[in-house]
Amino acid sequence: MSDSGKARGPREQISADERRKLLVAAALRVMKRDGIAAASTRAICAEAGMPHGAFHYCFHSKKELYAALLASDIEIDLGAAWPHISPDADPVENIRTLLMAFWSQIESDPDGQLVLFDLGSFALHDPELQELPILEHAASLDKASEYITRLGAEARLEFLQDERILAELVLDILNGVAWSWLSHRDNDLARQALERFATLAATLVRKAPDTTT
Structure with missing residues (x-):
């Protein structure tokens, strides 16, 4: 996991927009390393250093994530x-x-x-x-x-x-x-x-x- 994907401390607050950017960047890293099929929501959140629930807080679906990536x-x-x-x-x-x-x-x-x-x-x-x-x-x-x-x-x-x-x-x-x-x-x-x-x-x-x- 890169430095940008390290887990953040419990007191550190980031905006929803920033979380979205971090998840998009994490998804791109996973896809570059392991392929599109490997980019599950769980794998993306792990790469970003976020709990799995953070994905659905930021995106309604993987389709919305794909749109952001494109x-x-x-x-x-x-x-x-x-x-x-x-x-x-x-x-x-x-x-x-x-x-x-x-x-x-x-x-x-x-x-x-x-x-x-x-x-x-x-x-x-x-x-x-x-x-x-x-x-x-x-x-x-x-x-x-x-x-x-x-x-x-x-x-x-x-x-x-x-x-x-x-x-x-x-x-x-x-x-x-x-x-x-x-x-x-x-x-x-x-x-x-x-x-x-x-x-x-x-x-x-x-x-x-x-x-x-």
């Missing part, structure tokens, strides 16, 4: 990349900056990425869970669209295609590169693919007119 795939923080986005930079450079910031976090946890792919496939084969990948994809599309809109504003770019369509394209490329990378684990090859995509994506934008003069 949602974690879109919670990558690009905060450190935005200061490097500049209207004076070439569009391909700005696009590359965001792609590489996103990819570096995927690259740092291949086992976690594999679990999320496996969990999505697992859900698609279960009639009670089939809606979860659909909802996760919609949320990912929303997030990607937000990034594209912000990129346009901060880099002063106009898009030559609908931003929602561009967001779908970005997701398809990232998922495809991630899946290939999980097979070959060649970091340089994956980054080269994203470099080429950045060049291609830059042909779908143009500099917005400078309205400050």
Whole structure:
């Protein structure tokens, strides 16, 4: 059990949201180590250092836990990349900056990425869970669209295609590169693919007119 999963003292109080986060993290660790099938509610609580009853205090069902796990795939923080986005930079450079910031976090946890792919496939084969990948994809599309809109504003770019369509394209490329990378684990090859995509994506934008003069 990792340090984050150690049992807490009886006087230490944590919020329900924090408990949920700890259980999601514990579930991911169990799945990475032992597989999805091994991630029983009891095993997850033991990994988190919590009593078994804590699971049902935080989640109504394992379906709700799976939804939280799949949602974690879109919670990558690009905060450190935005200061490097500049209207004076070439569009391909700005696009590359965001792609590489996103990819570096995927690259740092291949086992976690594999679990999320496996969990999505697992859900698609279960009639009670089939809606979860659909909802996760919609949320990912929303997030990607937000990034594209912000990129346009901060880099002063106009898009030559609908931003929602561009967001779908970005997701398809990232998922495809991630899946290939999980097979070959060649970091340089994956980054080269994203470099080429950045060049291609830059042909779908143009500099917005400078309205400050």
